Amino acid sequence: MSRWRTLCAWFAASAALVLSACGSETGSGGDLTEDEVTALVEALTTAGVPLGADQFLLAPLLTGAELGTIGDYDAIGAQVDYTVVNGAQEGSFRWVGVTGWSGFDAGAGTVTSAVGALYAFPADGFPAAFDETIANGDVVAWSYQASPATNYYPGETGTFAMSSASFGAPADCPEIPELGHGVEVTECRVSFGTMQGSLGFSANRVSGTGPESFALPEAAYDLPATRLVITIDFTGAATGRRAR
Helix, strand or coil: HHHHHHHHHHHHHHHHHHHHHCCCCEECCCCHHHHHHHHHHHHHHHHHCCCCCCCCCEEEEEEECCCCCCCEEEEEEEEEEEEEEEEEEEEEEEEEEEEEEEEECCCCCCCCEEEEEEEECCCCCCCCCCEHHHHCCCEEEEEEECCCCEEEEEEEEEEEEEEEEECCEEEEECCCCCCCEEEEEEEEEEEEEEEEEEEEEEEECCCCCCCEEEEEEEEEEEEEEEEEEEECCCHHHHHHHHHH
C-alpha cells in the first residue's frame, strides 16, 4: 500500500472513529460523552496509532453505540469510501478497518495499548466478505503498547477477515462544518451497522524499548460499525494558492 493511500486511510479513520465511538472508561459497553470521544481520538493520535489528522472535520457527527471486543480490547469497525477531488483530478481510497484499545483514561487523555487493521479494496462497492493475509500488501495491521515505553509494532504476518456485515440505509451526514480555505465537503453519507470476522497477527517492534515482538492470537469480533462515503474537493484551495 502506498504511503499516500495509507495516509488517506489514517485521515479518514479519525472520522469513522468519531462517528461510531463509544465505550466506557471502566469497561466495555456504554457510551462516551462527546468530550470523552474527543479525548479518546486525541489519545490514540498522540500515541501514534494510525488514525491521523487530529480531530478531523467530522466531530459533530458523534453518535452512540455499544462497543464490541477483539480479544481484550474494546473495539469498533469502519468502512470508508474516501474521494479527493482537485480540479479535473480525482482519487479514491476504499477500506475496511477495525480499531481496538484498552486502558483508556479520559482524564489523562491516554490509552495503554491499541491494535487495528485496515484492508484496502480496489473495486467500487463495499465487500460482502473477505479473508486477507497481512503479507499481501493490501492489509495494514499494527499494535501500540505504552508500557514500559511507547512501542510500535507493524504487523508482519497474520490474517484479517470479515465474514459478514450489515448496515442500515445511508443518510446525509448532519452538521457538516465549513472547512474554509477553498476546501469543501461535497458529499457525505453515513450508515450504521455491524461487522463480524476475525483478526490475528504477529509483529516486531520498530520503535520504543519494550518487548521485541507482539502477537495478537486470532480473535473473533462482532463490532458496531460505521460506513462512510465522503468526497472532499480541494480545487478551491489549489486555485487560491495559484492566485497568490
